[in-house]
Amino acid sequence: MQQEGAIVLGTGGDNSNRSIGSFFEGAMTAGLPSDLADDAVQANIVSVGYGGPTGNMGTLTPASEISLRATTACCTSDYLRHQFFAGVLSPISSSSSTLDMEDATWIVRRGFSNNSCLSLESKNYPGYYLRHFNFKLFLQPYDGSSQFAADSTFCPVPGMNGQGVSLRSVNFPDKYIRHFFFWGFIASEGGANPWDTTTLWRDDVSWIVSPPFAP
Numbered sequence: 001m002q003q004e005g006a007i008v009l010g011t012g013g014d015n016s017n018r019s020i021g022s023f024f025e026g027a028m029t030a031g032l033p034s035d036l037a038d039d040a041v042q043a044n045i046v047s048v049g050y051g052g053p054t055g056n057m058g059t060l061t062p063a064s065e066i067s068l069r070a071t072t073a074c075c076t077s078d079y080l081r082h083q084f085f086a087g088v089l090s091p092i093s094s095s096s097s098t099l100d101m102e103d104a105t106w107i108v109r110r111g112f113s114n115n116s117c118l119s120l121e122s123k124n125y126p127g128y129y130l131r132h133f134n135f136k137l138f139l140q141p142y143d144g145s146s147q148f149a150a151d152s153t154f155c156p157v158p159g160m161n162g163q164g165v166s167l168r169s170v171n172f173p174d175k176y177i178r179h180f181f182f183w184g185f186i187a188s189e190g191g192a193n194p195w196d197t198t199t200l201w202r203d204d205v206s207w208i209v210s211p212p213f214a215p
Helices: 036-046 099-101 146-149
Strands: 065-070 078-083 086-091 106-110 118-122 128-133 138-140 152-158 165-169 176-180 185-189 205-211
Touching: 078 176, 118 152, 128 146, 128 185, 152 185, 165 205
Parallel strands: none
Antiparallel strands: 065 078, 065 106, 065 205, 078 086, 086 138, 086 185, 106 118, 118 128, 128 138, 138 185, 152 165, 165 176, 176 185
16 A cells, blocks of 8 residues: 655635635745755745735725724724734824834725625735634634624624715624724614614714725
8 A cells, every 4th residue: 555645725723714824835844944954935925015905995895905983973084903912993094103003004805704705804914814703803813713703794784874884793784893992892773781872873883985095
């Protein structure tokens, strides 16, 4: 009997196709690679220039890079961003720090649990996605679970206040991404939680899809 080895990329530990991340290039070595081998691989990655623009800017098509601006009258200069791995609303402009602009830039991906919807990947934390947990928004690495897939999938619909879009949770279809006291939630129009208040709900769940601050 003859046995041959193989390397398979793009499958998860459960043999699914839900693994995430970007494999650029590598090298096979016998045993632990030397620093020289590591440096050579890294030099090739840098020279090729990976990490350029991912696609159309400012649209909800997959691979596009976007920023999401609030439409509520108080906050029309504020954008949905991650900060300390939580979804928050902050004022962002071209004079903001590079970190702030990167935190407010999202890459549109096909929805993990519904291909006709979308998931939002962080521009500066590849493999990390916006998801809800206990109705609050967080930035977390995709773990391949069906729960994470559902929690990180949102379906765009026309903005509830007539502006932009609203992003409906795929597993809580009466709830939409909302800002409330500058924190990010998924919220229904009326409900048991403070962030479900009907006051300004239609404005708070409506977002303008804008070109990315950090393309």
